[in-house]
Amino acid sequence: MxxxxxxxxxxxxxxxxxxxxxxxxxxxxxxxxxxxxxxxxxxxxxxxxxxxxxxxxxxxxxxxxxxxxxxxxxxxxxxxxxxxxxxxxxxxxxxxxxxxxxxxxxxxxxxxxxxxxxxxxxxxxxxxxxxxxxAAPESGQERGRVIAVMSPKGGVGKTTVATNLAIGLGKVAPMSVVIVDLDLQFGDVASGLLLEPEHSISDAVHGAAAQDSMVLKAYLTVHPAGIYALCAPRTPAESDYITAAHVGRLINQLASEFKYVVVDTAPGLGEHVLATLEQATDGVWVCGMDVPSIRGLHKCFAVLRELQLLPQGRHTVLNFADRKSGISVQDVEATIGVPIDAVIPRSRTLPFSTNRGVPVLQNNSREPASKGLKKLVERFDPQWVAAGHHKLHRRVVVS
Missing domain, CATH: 3.40.50.2300 (Response regulator)
Structure with missing residues (x-):
């Protein structure tokens, strides 16, 4: 031969x-x-x-x-x-x-x-x-957790939360985490992690990679922090060739290979986001401390309840928290109808780290914003969950 x-x-x-x-x-x-x-x-x-x-x-x-x-x-x-x-x-x-x-x-x-x-x-x-x-397929293989990071509106720091969540989970489960940039037109995961990917999600959903999870891994980009990334298409036009069915199959493939699949979705509830929610075990909703963002999240929850697409695991993050905004955490919770699980105070360090492409959790920073992100990561740590902390919801005070 x-x-x-x-x-x-x-x-x-x-x-x-x-x-x-x-x-x-x-x-x-x-x-x-x-x-x-x-x-x-x-x-x-x-x-x-x-x-x-x-x-x-x-x-x-x-x-x-x-x-x-x-x-x-x-x-x-x-x-x-x-x-x-x-x-x-x-x-x-x-x-x-x-x-x-x-x-x-x-x-x-x-x-x-x-x-x-x-x-x-x-x-x-x-x-x-x-x-x-x-190889014969393994029966009873445990499926990884699919974490959809979402927001009804843009500009609330969703990608920053998603990249830090993936980096944090990489410390919990090294080389068992993949982050997927599903903002297909203008995704920023690559720049947020300082990556120059050779392949993108366009390569992963077509051809041999769509048929074989081992081949799919060859299209992922390895980050120095011990996680994998599948970045957005190189041009917005490529998103036209990626369907909701492609997204569902891709996430299912990754969940069979990785312990955690973090999906940074596009703002809103487009077909790709809904396809992600059909596969998701957890949803992380990021909300800013402003009235349009809060009302948008309230409407988002109402629509997803009607569609019966709310994942079993629900985690709500309040970003850019500032007591001078005139809105309290209690006001936000009363409007959206669910408790706030993690608060990320307004910070000068966080935008700086995003611009550098080095998430704050990668540097083990001790500033308040990193503490809020660590609390979010803990919610997916099996040891933290086993200790029963996930059953507690403490009232958060924004300093």
């Missing part, structure tokens, strides 16, 4: 592939002419030496439409094969490629070292999918 198959007539590129494989990757390279595509996928299968390869490279020299047609068939019949497209990438082509099951789109000018890394990563992904297909 040839571990690598390249359909190309460009000898220079073929030589670079052989250089990338030689001395670093085990396996042989089989090269096919682009003419083989004229007879359709069946003719390609006849040309292969033995079983399907681990990595199939389409191009250069292959028409993109022909490459995508072949990739679609391979993705359906041999989902364990990693598909690579060599072409001049454009946003439209990348999206079409993802829908066809192609793992990466690269230019024909890619260097030998970068090509070696790409092929090695593709082989690892292929091996993971093979193991996933051969």
């Amino acid at each position: 040839s571990r690598f198959v390249a359909i190309t007539a460009v000898r220079d590129f073929e030589g670079r592939v052989r250089q990338a494989i030689s001395g670093a990757l085990h396996g042989e390279l089989q090269t096919l002419s682009p003419d083989v595509l004229k007879g359709g996928p069946d003719d390609v299968f006849k040309q292969l030496n033995g079983a399907p390869p681990e990595v199939l490279i389409l191009g250069p020299g292959v028409a993109p439409d022909d490459a995508l047609k072949l990739a679609t068939v391979f993705d359906l019949q041999f989902p364990e094969v990693s598909l690579l497209l060599v072409a001049e990438p454009s946003p439209e082509l990348v999206l079409r490629a993802m829908h066809s099951g192609i793992r990466d789109v690269v230019t024909s000018e890619i260097g030998v070292n970068d090509l070696r890394v790409l092929l090695e990563r593709s082989c690892l992904a292929s091996a993971s999918r093979r193991r996933g297909m051969s």
Whole structure:
């Protein structure tokens, strides 16, 4: 069996592939002419030496439409094969490629070292999918907690709360936490955590990652604090290709792999937010200390009760708390009809840490805002819950 198959007539590129494989990757390279595509996928299968390869490279020299047609068939019949497209990438082509099951789109000018890394990563992904297909599913596997961080209006510090919550939970359960940026048009989780992600949620909901949780993990970005992140699309236009069904399936996949899935949602109650609530075990509602935010949260609770989408775990956070605002915590609780579980006082340090991309809980700060965030994290700590603290609600005083 040839571990690598390249359909190309460009000898220079073929030589670079052989250089990338030689001395670093085990396996042989089989090269096919682009003419083989004229007879359709069946003719390609006849040309292969033995079983399907681990990595199939389409191009250069292959028409993109022909490459995508072949990739679609391979993705359906041999989902364990990693598909690579060599072409001049454009946003439209990348999206079409993802829908066809192609793992990466690269230019024909890619260097030998970068090509070696790409092929090695593709082989690892292929091996993971093979193991996933051969392994029997574990019965009774415990599902992780899905925590939807929400607010009816923007500008209340929802992303700051979500990123700090994920960092705090990372100390409770290292490498068992993933934060998902579901503000698909203008998400800020990447900047809030000082990340430059190679992949986004657009990659994760299409192609092989949507079928295999092991492959999905390869699309996550690792944060130095010991958590994973799945960041928002690179452009707002990509959000049009992500449906509520995609979101539901993605969250269900992550919940089967991680102890905590923190979802930073977009403001309001759009279809993606409702799809998240259908999977959520907990909801964290962030409210500012202003009348529009408070009334918005009251309406939000009323709508979700009517839709029967209120998660079993409910946690309400009052952000930007300030006694000079003319509104007390008791006033907020009376309006929204539920107790406030965590209060985050107005702080100069918190915006500064957000702008730096370093959450305050990452630095173990002792300022009042970090204390409020730690109280929120404690509500998800099994030891804290086992001690019975979750049954208590103490009246909060804003200093």
